[in-house]
Amino acid sequence: MSTAIAPRTGFLGKLLDRAFGHPRGALGRVGGAVMAWGNAATERHVVEVAGVTKSETVLVVGPGPGVGLAAAAERAAKVIGVDPSEEMLASCRARCPDAELRNGTAAGTGQPDASVDVVVSVNNVQLWENRATALAELHRVLRPGGRLVLSVHEQVLPVPRHQLAAEVAVAGFTDLQTWTWDAPGFGGPAAELRAAAAS
Secondary structure (H helix, E strand, O other), X not given: OOOOOOOOOHHHHHHHHHHHHOOOHHHHHHHHHHHHHHOHHXXXXXXXXXXXXXXXXXXXXXXXXXXXXXXXXXXXXXXXXXXXXXXHHHHHHHHOOOOEEEOOEOOEOOOOOOOEEEEEEEOOHHHOOOHHHHHHHHXXXXXXXXXXXXXXXXXXXXXXXXXXXXXXHHOOEEEEEEEEXXXXXXXXXXXXXXXXXXX
C-alpha cells in the first residue's frame, strides 16, 4: 500500500515523497498513519476481490502500514509483505506479527519461482520504476493459475487503465479484467485489475 504519490522534486515534493512515496523518518510514520486510515477500505476490498482462501500464500507488494497485509492474514495460510521502507515494515510487524516481511519491491520480491497463489498491491504501481520488469517478477513468483489484483487511484495511475492491462498481458497474464471502483477515503476513484498467471 505504500503510497499514492510518486517521487517529486522541490521542497514540497520531497516532503510528500518522504511521507507517502518512499516513507522514511518521522514524516514517513505520519504518512503511514494517513495511509492506514485513507486506504483501509480499498485494502480490504482488494483482498476480497482476490478471493483469498485458507490454503493459500499471499504476497502483498508495498503493504505500507500493513492494513491489507492484516486483512490477507485473516484469510490466508501465509502472508508475505515486501516494501522498501523500513518504517512501513516496522508498522507491518506491529500490525501483523505473523507475516513474513522483507525489504523489497515489485521488481525484486526475493520470492522463489511459483511460490505464491495470490499477489495484491494497492496504490503502488505508480512507484514501480520499470513496470515490465515488475510484472515479469510477479508472474514469475505466482503459481500457474495464481491471481494478481492491483488497485491504484486513477489520478496517480501512470498510464491509462487499458495500457496497464496490455502490459500485464505482455508479462504472461491471462483472463484480464479491469474496472473502476469508487474508493472511499481520499484519492478518488481507483483503477483496478485482476488477472491470472498463465499455466
